[in-house]
Amino acid sequence: MDQVAASVMVDQPTHTITLTVNKITYELKVLPWVTLLDAIREYIELPGTKKGCDHGQCGACTVLVNGKRINSCLTLAVMKNGADITTIEGVAEDGVLHPLQQAFIDHDAFQCGYCTPGQICSAIGLINEGKATTREEIQELMSGNLCRCGAYPNIVAAVQQVNGKL
């Protein structure tokens, strides 16, 4: 078990929590004000998950918690004590890309790549939900993930290619 400690003295007790991220269990001492996003990025030091607003408005911070997609910036780390989390770093297994990752590359579903970790995690969540069948449903259910580069049509093409085939 990896230990990650943050020692800051404010008038708040730190909490000891465990998070399993990409199959590794971490024990963290965090203050309640640490978001899951910052816990992942700054405490566990997995910077693949991105911050685009810190206010639940962009989806860049999307991770999978127990298989469901959530905005990690809107979630406090302490609320997810014991949870099983997958970030973009854990999507490929043993160096083999997830079909969606390959589809993103093949369809050029990104430009700067900053929204991409969130898009991919969100799309995996969407596929798990099994709700989207049409192009328009995919578009609607991927609309919580902004892409300022405007790669949307390619993102939809990538998701369509993989949707229903997993």
Place this chain on the structure above:
Amino acid sequence: MNNNTNYIGKPVNRVDGYAKVTGGAKYAADHHARGLCYGVVVSAGIAKGKILHIDTTEAMQLEGVFKIFTHENVSGLAWFNHSYKDMDAPPGKHFRYLQTDTITYSQQPVALVVAETFELARYAASLVKVTYKADAHVTNLTGNLDQARPPKGKKSGFKKPSSRGHFDKAFTAAPVTLDATYFHGAEHHNPMEMHATTVLYYKNGSITVYDKTQGILNTQSYVKSVFGLSGRKVKALSPFVGGAFGSGLRPQYQLFMAVLASLELKRSVKVMLTRQQMFSLGFRPITQQSLSIGSMEDGSLQAIKHEAVSGTSQFEDYVENIVNWSGMLYHCKNVKQSYQLVSLDTYTPLDMRAPGAVTGMFGLECAMDELAYKLNIDPLELRYINYSVEDGSMKKPYSSKALRDCYQQAAERFGWSQRNPEPRSMKNGHLLTGWGMATGMWDAMTVPARAKATFTADGRLTVGSATADIGTGTYTIMTQIAAETLGLPMDNVTFQLGDASLPYAYLEGGSATAASVGTAVQKACMQVRERLLDLAKDIPDSPFKGLSVAQVSFADGMMFMTETPANFIHLKDIMTLTDTGEINVTSTPLPNVFKQMKYAKNTHAAVFVEVQVDEELGAVKVTRVVSAVAAGRILNPKTARSQIMGGIVWGISGALHEESVLDHQFGRFINHNYAEYHIPVNLDINDIDVIFVEEQDDVVNPMGIKGVGEIGQVGVAAAIANAIYHATGKRIRELPITLDKLL
């Protein structure tokens, strides 16, 4: 020869794709170090006035807060204005953060809190109490047009508006005339990655700066000159940039803050701006423009007047080419142009994707549509009638201009010939459909760039230049060029960028990188070719003796005689047989200025859109876009298409969604977050069809590259506004066209 190493023009996948889909691409805030601390910026709450007092007592009492930097304790920095000048600075007095008690714009940074954790820094920042004496501010452009004045000084790339002929006489005599005024407010770049800098501090006092920038040399030279550091002490890197669209053309203040704190505290520091603070950076300037066009009954243009007034700050004169396009695009003898500024109490505007053209071509191409209706001529036909084979403002022919093909191919793909010109003619219940078109135009620029190449005995090639890849595909296209030039598999080639120790490249902007850095990369690889040939000649019994580099070709990892390809040698063998470890070259391409001087060099596009307007709700949906682009040689149709598509999404955004709303009472952009600053979401974007009309152009540069970063956006907003008119019969001359304007 099989030649499997021809890559230029092929839709190859991005070479950085793997890093980007696995979370391996590290952006400015993705770096860590032992003892890393975090800086949070406190922003001014007024637009103009003085700081009376900054109370940091409470914040400093928290354990783990290291320091709070304010104008009261920051000193010893560069004295002269030119030390604060950067590669994209407009003329004026460049802003010095934390060095004055004067507030010049809302959200001006007034303090930096540095603490052990991000959360603590943010909390401490909330405890910093600033008291101000507020002065009356002016942020309203349209209410202050009487203050308009010509811009002062020069900014690189700015072309003075130029008039010709006799506009007044020709306009008065013209049988058909049009006068129209167009407006758009401010827009902020808002790349997905908020501006961030991580500074790693080393015991010997040197630093490594990971910055979000479009020019890592700009970052390094700014840090050197503001903090008085030698180049050896400042390593500057930006291998990945999470979008920029212009916001990274100038060093932004998180860079200043992170370096300041790191040097003073002798610690590694990370500073990331908040999304709200992204609205304290430069922006596309608020602009009002008027067009007056006079034409004959047959549609031939007689006179064009284009006048624009934009806002700038109180301390710098930001300028862009807004009206110039009206003197270039169409054949017209009498042109009058003017461009003026009003100083407002905001931060200085900043180049934002296709700066000037997005604004000016919106006005011009809407006006052309309005004129078409007055004349009862098809809008596309009106473009053909006034088609120009030369740039009338310089009286020079174009080095290439396939705009006519763009019009034809896009119109055909779109089905334009089926259009009933009558507004409101495509009605289905409460849904109105409209078709509109417009022209796009941008510059084909080359800027200074150098590249180095290293070929090693294991057959690997490493090429580098201090340029950037802000999502544009620089890594990929440079790898393609290098691999093809030396005939190597792309897997054997690595392209490096975003490192200030690499050879010089100008900022990545203006769509100039593919052409400029591409030429440098090709040239460096050509130099490697020459060296390889020279080496090969030294090999005993070499068949290459006496040959010039023009007589040999490179493909599939081999060099061979072009005439008799059976005579070949593996590049690796050249190295081993001559006992050569590596070949190192650096290229400095010089453009053929004499040849180029005779021509105007531009990219063009024709864009056709279909909109659907819900008459009861006022909601607009862009259901279809066809854009045909003439931008010289396309190096990679896959990444180039993404660029154009992104530009079109930006065009839709500017037309329908984006605006930084200024509350003049507070002098502040009030919708400063992603919930209220609207940009398109996935569901807003539908069919986008991109056509590349390739042009052969040996004037712009040896490979005929013109660049595709901006052209996709230019004209899109006009085409949408024109389609909305066709759908609804309503002429909206103010962007964004939100539903309230259509109800």
